[in-house]
Amino acid sequence: MSEATPAVTSFKDLPLPQLLLTSVKDAGFTQTTPVQALSLPIILRGDDVVVQAETGSGKTAAFALGILAKLDTNHFSPQALVLCPTRELAEQVAETIRGLAKTMGNVKVLTLCGGVPARSQIASLEHGAHVLVGTPGRVLDHLSQQRLDFSKLNTLVLDEADRMLEMGFQDDMKAIIAKTPNTRQNMLFSATYPSGIARLTKQVTPQAEHIKVASTQTKAKIVQRFYDLADTFAAYAVQQLLLDLQPANAMVFCNTKAEAQTIADKLAAKGFSALALHGDLEQKDRDQTMIQFSHGSTRVLVATDVAARGLDIAELDLVISVNMAHDLDTHTHRIGRTGRAGAEGLAVTLIGPQDDYKMRLLEDDMAAPIKLQPLPEPPNAAKPLKSDLVTLQISGGKKDKLRPGDIVGALTRDNKLTMADIGKIKVQNQWSFVTVNNTSAKHALSLINNDKIKGKRFRARAL
Template identity: 55%
Template sequence: MSNTAFSTLALPAALLGNLADLGYSSMTDIQAQALPEILAGKDVIARAKTGSGKTAAFGLGLLAKLDVKYFRVQSLVLCPTRELADQVAAELRKLARSIHNIKILTLCGGVPIGPQIGSLEHGAHIIVGTPGRVIDHLEKGRLSLVDLTTLVLDEADRMLEMGFSADLDAVIAKAPAQRQTLLFSATYPDAIAKLSERLLTAPVQITVEQQHNTSSIEQLFFQVTDNNTRLDALHQLLLNYQGQSSMVFCNTKRETQDVADALHAFGFSVLALHGDMEQKDRDQTLVQFANGSACILVATDVAARGLDISSVDAVFNYQLAHDADTHTHRIGRTGRAGQSGIALSIFTASDAGKLVTLEDGLGVAITPKPLPPANAALTPAKPTLATLQLDGGKKHKIRAGDIVGALTASKQLTNDDLGKIQLHDIWSFVAVKRSKVKLALQLLQQGKIKGKSIRARML
């Protein structure tokens, strides 16, 4: 965190007032370095990781120059995943609360295209989306970028890793040559350098070192004889270290699902997250893990990128990451907000090359520890909450308070029995203590929300 106040910037008074209301006073390092250049209209290449405050850095830049009276698409933010796009759009809307009649629209794959077409017909100021769905709308003539003034590529390295290079080129071909381009990337491989040369004009380069302090994270490495013994090792480590909330990282989608299935068979409360899942299943998985209804999330690096998930008790690397940056990003899921965390990594002799890369990148010598002895008294952790899905959401004008009211009106449940509530367009999710789930379902089925009966089920 820098000591530079937002008030030192040439931001509109309404934006500064909203920042003060949100409790944002001092800028993060990426904001302090990038915002003056962005506000000056320069192209920017910024190396910054998730959690560094980069969304507010480019978001305030977009909002400061926006002409809300001109109802055309003036800014486009491209993200690698729907989850990150939703997160970015939510942050932009929060930052834009003081700007009346602003419209920020999310265009992502994995969801029905019909509602997006309807929203585009009514226009928007800012589009946040994934490359594939954005190019689809552009090619069908439903979206125009002729009035675009700013293009943002968020987590550009991941977009290239996920194969979006051709889609990016197609989107850029539809954008005006005279524009401001902002490129944010956690890493800066050759592919990003080449992309930058094509897209940006005399860019200012900014690098912010890893924001997460890994000194609060205890790292343990365990060597196993071969790939066949990895799962047994993970089983034993989870029994000893998992806590109530853990993430397990795998390198492939197939491996992710296989590991999750095996852990489920062992009796663990576990969910998988990878690119082969339907979007609805991805959404439900994220909701359940984020609200404490599942104890373990097994994921690939790409699927876990940009997820809005708070600190977990422990991180397990089923396979070592391919580079130190990815390893640091993985383990940064634990030990946040001043808390201590633990990261446990499994490797074999064939991982010698990766070990050297990690040692060089992390600046530490890796010494394997012996696996903890088997202990029959240890059992998998169980979640204290369960998730109920309601067939009603934002489009039905349902608010979190309406759900709380429906569940607590009879006094049989209290606020203490409820956990996180998440609202989506056509459905909502509420976490409830497992011991009170049947009662909660009964109350919802017998009662009404906004005067209507709402179906509910447990995930």
Template identity: 55%
Template sequence: MSATDFASLPLAPEQLQTLAALEYHTMTPVQAESLPLMLAGRDVIAQAQTGSGKTAAFALTVLHNLNVAQYAVQALVLCPTRELAEQVAEEIRRLARSQANVKVLTLCGGVPTRDQSLSLQHGAHVIVGTPGRVLDHVSQQRLDLTQLHTLVLDEADRMLDMGFQAELDAIIEAAPVKRQTLLFSATFPPQIASLAQHLMQAPAHIEVAAIETQAPITKLFYQLSASQHGAEAVAHVLLAQQPNQAIVFCNTKREADSVFTYLHNAGFSVQALHGDMEQKDREETLLLFNNQSVRILVATDVAARGLDIKALDLVVNLGLAHDVETHTHRIGRTGRAGEAGRAISLLTTQCEYKFHLLQDTAPAPLSLQAFPDAAPTGKPAPASMATIQIQGGKKDKLRPGDIVGALTKDGGLAFEQVGKIKVQAKVAYVAVARAKAKHALALLTEDKLKGRRFRARLV
């Protein structure tokens, strides 16, 4: 047995069976270095990038420490954004399959406080949330942390960047002094060192290689002339590259909206994502992108970190990010899970100083090329999948298996034509092959699910 096998860890047999079923066999570097320490009860500081496997590392520790018979909040995971919190909670639930009755609750902004208060009254073992909303519940004495024994700060540097220092201090003040604290951060600036010093006990400090050393990313830099329109240049790149999925990063919301409008009018399968959008619209946009129902996402840096977007083959930067670290996180969205990626940056005349900063920190020389003159001959490709929203969810006892059954029975869709399914409290989403979308919609609306008919629509 290798030292990097999950089976080498002191985990319960049921947990190891769950890991095997999920095809988690060999630990990533951050897991191999941190898990033995965390499972032994040590406080740990881990410098790890998005996509390194850090979520599974602390999720396994949280579950290992749980006493399910004790119905109290025993673990708290703090995240900078709601999107990341939802992904972390989902990963903990996946890994908790073998443990009966583990209740994981998310507490984030964008959801009515009253609904969360009712959920808290029913109890939970693990809380995953954003600092502001968690502190709100603690301050109003709706969330009791007296039984807490595991505290996790995920993307701690990002939380400090977003101004959550006061909230973190107040939450830590309400937590027991005797606890295990795990801090994960992509960087280790002085603020993180100061935070760790006053909330951790003799922590072990580990650091793993950045993502881009784990997968090949081709980086290209093109100079735009003063007369070239940025959105037109982005369309040129997308037509020439024909990515299966890509993110186009813009520095402002206005620019993101402008690029989105241009690409949409040019026939691209595209959605925008930025901070001015309603939370439910942001979540639906990410869902469409993740289930292959949208090819291109035009985003501000709200999407640069903490979003679980896999198999992304192209990142386009319209202009350069405000700092080197943000640029690194942007291009780190591609070239993941060992797959080759490509990052193309389109530099305006205002980018000269930022480009020099990148050159100073790059391990190899960066080449700035003239933007290609030849016009691409391709056409925008449609998304491979379409998404159907069903007006029923967990509260209606609806399960993914019910939806798959309705779509595939009696000569309906082939199993491989059904994509990702997400069942929420009151609604559910299913991705289907685009060519079969209307047929799938008819199957779901004309037949019964759980003995009743549900309304459904194409998103």
């Protein structure tokens, strides 16, 4: 798979329908990213493509535009299926597709993921959908119960295919693909290209055009530091770094679920605004954790790599790796989460005795030898990272016709809260979340719990 140089720099140079060009403009996209420039000409021709590209490269918009460009909105049957490794990523993908489809009229995008009751999905399927986005397990469940009709399906997307293999979805994917029409267009996106992906590619789309998009992470934008963890407990080392660096937000990556939970618990006990994110958590707890971190009401997220897939934070001050990742590609994706949007980021790796071999492999790709530093001594006045924000959960969402403007109106109705007191708002199907200043939280809860929004009563609580 060879790297290529982008030939297209503007969406206007692509054979996109005018409605989608309007959507692209409304979304604030001006120039194509490298992955979009390289893949969209192939996708829009209707050809199969296999793309190796890093997280945050713009690949979702690339395949979303490809799906929408040939969508027949008059037929309410699934025409595209996107498989994702996690519910979080599936929701993010569905949101991107819906956003780009706004100019096209009534385009129905349905998510089919585990962790939520199947009843509502079954009801939605009965009314038809144009695009399905889901996790392999739940999609296969609906398929085995004959709730899905793939007769009109013309596009199959495997997103984050490497992670789906890592999570053991290979058999599920094969079973789903076997039920799709042979004439479909295939798109496979993967951050890495291990042997398992090569085999999957031969099985799914042997004639595909292969693209490898060069990393957009420049060494000047991400500063890497390495600290010796030989005689120090990991939780204490993370604590010292956070106290010393005082980042606005930080992600701490761990190689095991148990370690992620232990470090998060110890940080919280020391007064840090910190939560864990890993596969052993209930889905609702994972959803709430991701919302709190993305909204800024949690400042430190301690996560495993798989659980963090689908969490896209535009500006992340600091990434800490507790020991080297299992492989160098994963290490690259970890550090690539900082230094986004043109900002300089800092990536710290805590090196234990067991990391020596992987560290030497990494060193081969670096301009200078890695020097292990002793842990910093924070100033005596340094305080644990706390958040000035709190996220409120409201017992209503899209099914209740709630919109962000309705929530803002409810919170500002008595003129005691202003827009400056209100942060991010996210409206999901059954729940809504709004982040407010700590000092305003009590009054915000009272406004929602003691009055109506759009003629209905809802309950709210602080997460």
